[in-house]
Amino acid sequence: MLGTKKSPLIWVVHLSVILIVLLWTLPTAGLLISSFRDKNQLAASGWWTALTTSTQNVVFRAPGADTAVEKDGKFVIEGNVLEARGGVVSAWGSTPTNPSEFQPGQSTELRDGSTVTVAADGAYSISYPTKPDGARGQRIAFVASIPPRFTLDNYREVLNAEGIGSSFINSLTVAIPSTVIPILVAAFAAYALAWMNFPGRALIIAMVVGLLVVPLQMSLIPLLKFYNGVGAFFGVPSKTYLGIWLAHMGFGLPLAIYLLRNYMAGLPREIMESARVDGATDFEIFLKIVLPLSFPALASFSIFQFLWTWNDLLVAMVFLGAGNEELVLTGRLVNLLGSRGGNWEILTASAFITILVPLLVFFTLQRFLVRGLLSGSVK
Numbered sequence: 001m002l003g004t005k006k007s008p009l010i011w012v013v014h015l016s017v018i019l020i021v022l023l024w025t026l027p028t029a030g031l032l033i034s035s036f037r038d039k040n041q042l043a044a045s046g047w048w049t050a051l052t053t054s055t056q057n058v059v060f061r062a063p064g065a066d067t068a069v070e071k072d073g074k075f076v077i078e079g080n081v082l083e084a085r086g087g088v089v090s091a092w093g094s095t096p097t098n099p100s101e102f103q104p105g106q107s108t109e110l111r112d113g114s115t116v117t118v119a120a121d122g123a124y125s126i127s128y129p130t131k132p133d134g135a136r137g138q139r140i141a142f143v144a145s146i147p148p149r150f151t152l153d154n155y156r157e158v159l160n161a162e163g164i165g166s167s168f169i170n171s172l173t174v175a176i177p178s179t180v181i182p183i184l185v186a187a188f189a190a191y192a193l194a195w196m197n198f199p200g201r202a203l204i205i206a207m208v209v210g211l212l213v214v215p216l217q218m219s220l221i222p223l224l225k226f227y228n229g230v231g232a233f234f235g236v237p238s239k240t241y242l243g244i245w246l247a248h249m250g251f252g253l254p255l256a257i258y259l260l261r262n263y264m265a266g267l268p269r270e271i272m273e274s275a276r277v278d279g280a281t282d283f284e285i286f287l288k289i290v291l292p293l294s295f296p297a298l299a300s301f302s303i304f305q306f307l308w309t310w311n312d313l314l315v316a317m318v319f320l321g322a323g324n325e326e327l328v329l330t331g332r333l334v335n336l337l338g339s340r341g342g343n344w345e346i347l348t349a350s351a352f353i354t355i356l357v358p359l360l361v362f363f364t365l366q367r368f369l370v371r372g373l374l375s376g377s378v379k
Contacts, residue, residue: 030046030047030048031047031348031351031352032348032352033047033050034047034050034348035154035155035348035349035351035352036150036151036152037050037148037150037151037348038085038149038150038151038153039153039154039345040056040058040085040146041054041056041146041148041149042345042348043345044056050148050150051148052148053087053145053146053147053148054145054146054148055090055143055144055145055146056143056144056146057099057141057142057143058081058085058099058141058142058143058144059096059099059139059140059141060081060083060139060140060141060142061137061138061139061140062077062079062124062137062138062139062140063077063079063137064136064137065077065128065132065133065137065138066132066133068126068128068131068132070131074127074129075127075128075129075130075131075132076126076127076128077125077126077137077138078123078124078125078126079123079124080121080122080123080124081118081122081124081140081142081144082121082122082144082146083122085144085146085149086146086147086149087122087144087145087147088120088121088122088144088145089104089118089119089120089121089122089142089143089144090104090120090143090144090145091103091104091142091143092104092118092140092141092142092143093140093141093142094108094116094138094139094140094141095139095141096139096141097141098141099141099142099143100143102118104118104119104120105117105118105119105120106118110138112128112132113128113129113130114126114127114128114129114132114138116138116140118140118142122144124140126138154345154346154348154349155349155353157346157349158333158336158346158349158350158353159353161332161336163324163332164329164332166325167327167328167329167331167332168329170320170326170327170328170329171310171328171330171357172357173241174241174244174245174248174309174312174316174320174328175306175309175310176306177241177245178244178245178248178249178252178309179302179305179306179309181245181248181249182248182249182252182253182305183256183298183301183302183305185249185253185256186252186253186256186257186260186301187260187286187294187298188286189253189257189261190256190257190260190263190264191260191264191282191286191290193208193257193261194261194262194264194265195264195265195285196282205261208254208257208258208261209254211253211254212254212255212258214254216251216314216315217314219250219251220314220315220318223247223250224247224318224319227243227246227247227319231243239319239320239321239323239326240320243319243320244315244316244319244320247315247318247319248308248309248312248315251315252305252308252309255304256301256305259297259300259301260294260297260298260301263294263296263297264290264294264297267290267293267294271289272285272289275289299365300365302365303361303362303365303366306358306361307361307362310354310357310358311330311354311358312328312330313328313331313334316328316330316331317331329354330354333350333353333354336350
């Protein structure tokens with residue numbers, strides 16, 4: 001039997017899949033590599049240069065002149081401009097605008113009468129003829145070839161930050177109920193819309209589909225006002241976990257009902273009819289037949305809902321607050337950067353710390369994801 005010749009389109013499909021995988025994987029790989037890089041190298045070059053020696057222009061400020069020590073009739077300040085960076089100095093200068101003014105080992109006399117020398121290994125010496133005045137140290141600019149350096153300092157800085165543990169617990173307290181509650185409510189509603197006949201069912205389904213396109217930002221303020229009004233009537237505080245659970249339930253219900261209703265509507269009708277012939281009620285059919293068969297759809301929605309609630313910051317700050325005791329993990333990590341974006345290098349480590357729990361949820365339920373989505377979104 002002659003072998004069948006593969007269509008050229010198959011190779012196009014394979015190459016397209018490989019390209020898509022690379023486009024999704026490379027940024028994540030770059031983020032992971034960057035999270036282990038030294039912050040000075042991270043600021044100077046991209047992650048793709050992590051394994052190569054990089055050339056950097058660095059400005060170093062020596063200790064203040066009052067730290068000079070008398071030595072051979074002169075007052076000297078000594079140290080190493082490379083500090084913990086390692087590497088080799090290829091040129092140096094007395095001003096940041098000209099870091100290649102002198103070669104390693106050369107000396108130069110500055111206006112204040114001091115003499116500065118910088119060696120190739122980074123060792124420097126500032127010599128004063130008389131006891132210097134002033135506490136501000138001399139700036140030394142230099143060009144250095146610095147080998148790749150990997151460290152856990154970024155992770156240590158994030159994990160040792162004050163309040164990280166309580167914010168992690170706050171995020172779990174928000175995300176778990178905000179995932180379970182919409183699923184429970186949506187499962188009952190989806191079964192009613194799929195298998196129970198009552199007036200206005202088609203209109204409710206159309207409303208659910210319409211709510212899928214309502215932006216969160218558009219409904220956030222009206223929902224907050226409504227919740228505060230009801231809370232004031234019943235004497236419930238405005239900034240509570242109950243408020244954010246209800247908010248996430250409201251924002252997640254349209255998608256949950258849509259997916260679960262379409263999935264349940266595709267279940268075999270014969271099973272339902274046989275159960276009714278045996279005298280089962282709608283509640284018993286839902287609990288003992290429909291719910292176990294709908295687990296793939298439930299799991300697929302759980303992944304998306306948990307990812308959204310875990311990474312959310314806007315809804316958490318509006319309904320829970322931004323106080324030190326209520327702040328969720330995403331808000332805590334933003335605060336670590338400061339009001340002016342300092343220590344931005346910890347963003348890479350923060351990103352991987354925040355995705356550990358979502359990754360655990362995803363890999364636990366991912367085998368149900370595609371099956372649940374395909375069955376629940378295509379009718």
